Amino acid sequence: MYNITVREYARLKRTDHPVQQNPSMDFAEISPSAFEYLYELNQELAEQGQQFLDLGRNTSELKVKNFVGVIETPCGTEIEILPKHDSALVNRAQSRLLLVKMLSQVLNLSQKDSGLASIDQFKVPITEWFYLQFLQALQKLYQIGIRFDYQKTDEETLFLRGQLDTVRQIKKPVTKQNEFSIRHDIFTSNRAENRLIRSCIDCICKRTQNSDIWRKAHKYHLLFAEVPPAQDIRQDFKQWKNDRLMSHYSEIKYWCEIILGQQVPFSVKGNKRGKSILFPMEKLFEKYVEIRLLNQLEKGAKLESQKSSHYLAKYEIDQTTKRIFNLKPDLMIEYLCQQENRKKFLVLDTKWKLINTFADENFGLKQSDLYQMFAYNHIYQGHQSDIVLIYPKHAHFGQALQPFLFNIHPTLGGELQPKIWVIPFDLELDKLDIGGLSISGLFA
Template identity: 40%
Template structure:
């Protein structure tokens, strides 16, 4: 198996490339052709995976995660969180933190604080590892068994005889009994989903430790049939107090089995590939950081969709959907997350800000804030964007601030007078 590690917007080719760069890599011709076919398939669905530059080069779009071609080439795509070169370990750590907080995944069961620092494998293997460790702890604590009703035809009387069905027995089968009885076993929705997730990761992992633990756990769950109705079994997942010890493994099952919608819940895991749209990862990470700082009385709405840009008669047109609308103490803020690297020293090029984003935020301010209030753009902090930009006056009473979010610490870096008052305890 060939492992190639790059970052967003990297270029791939079949020819030789300089070693040590995350922005260009060489891959086998079979993997190159497969990516071209996948690009066409994703483009038809409106989500381009790679851009074909010419016959020799492909450019990866803004996805992160792992791609594995049928020929065994594994391409790990990491976030481009700095303008210059970045080391693989730091980029992996940033991605894992953003996924863990954005997807509200349980804290790692690894007790050693340096375990993540030394985990030298793609993010898919980290997810598999965390699922297996969570499952191992659950198995040690004990799987939940329950009674289930079984109706069957047997040669001996067992349980309760079903009189109506027995009377309808054909003459040649009157020696058989139609009975119903209860069986106490582990065949319940939660265990079926766990078995399905375990079956998937056992065939997917390439890490020896993960492979060994997965097959050990398969032997312990051998009597449980994997779920054949993933969505239905998730709906039937019990949340009563007797199932409280199952709460930690559910998010991992949802991620592995793909129950979460790719665009709203970030992940698309098909075959042996796991991809995350980077804008959605950052947006979910920003939401998690905001919720951590909000006072208990504050309300936050994600993807608010109550306002429109205009009306034609009574028909509303062009729905406006800001990432977050926050309400607290009779005040309201509109916050948008943008996965883009700014340069706070390049005022001549507007710091890298997009005019379209300002038009968009201005429309949000008119419809959601009635033309008066505070707008906030959140960008990732980087080596060229370490401080909040000076406030932009959109119109009388309508202000916009662009602030950085530290990806490793999960902290908003604001000015002395923060545009969001509940961030006053942040780094200044």
């Protein structure tokens, strides 16, 4: 197994003799077979509207986009992609710990179960971290008890039990009349859920490079020895039951889907051989901020994500009004404005980009992002309230910028002065850095 670790926007260069240890997280060398696989996988995902790679400086280079996770190629190359949360080069352990913390929060894992303390001991820790989560979920499941089920079976025996299959018995030749054709039920653990768990155990035993994880997986391999692995993974997932008696299987199902390459939330996955678990960092950051902001809201305030009640335009066709270009701000807060004694709305949008307060007069902000904020403010708020852009905090963006004023035409309400706030989100303290003020108090 050839393991490399890079971060977002790193360059992957094709070479016949790749270096085993890549000193930089922004550049790595990969084999021609790994390069071809990544290129084909990216083309396949492009047809689905998802791409995680761009062409680099020449035809022998690929550039990673803003995706994090793990890609495994059929030739044995495993690429770990970590978040680029600072403009300066940071060590792998810091980036890895940040990714695991965000995934643990978004996937609703407790700190005790997420393995944050031991994550930097693994050679390819993100992959091993997924394995560890599965084994912890399996331990809880086994303590409660695995489910058995009755399964019909047909047998030829020398004694009679169950139900005699008279049709088969009559059709037997004389030389076989001493045997009984019977049909009966057996109480077995061979059911779809347990077959998928067995397949995950086999996968971990085969792929893990950590001795502790291998030992734990091998213990369950022996305990599930009577359960055959899944022959048709997709069909077994369709047969997975979610009734009351199977409620304790709900947690492990998610990790089975990840390890066996099934669809997981906001991830991308191709159909080609090899496993890929990729999370769009923009979506991961958005969800993480949403969860953390819930702890900063004042009493009575409500937070809603991906509100999609308004459209940018509409047109008439066949005497029917069609709405197009749905406007979906990342977050919207409804709160009580004390000064006006009425409810107001505050639109917030997250951007996983490293802006630089020392870069130029625009601070590295994109004009298209400001256009987007203007549309949100006009459609959702009628320019009656401010709007917020949230970026990750780092060395070159340590505090909120002075708010920008929208240039509102007089016919739209020129006396109004809505502001665009550009505020950092501290990923260490897990909160908006707004000087200790409340969200509604600052933007009231």
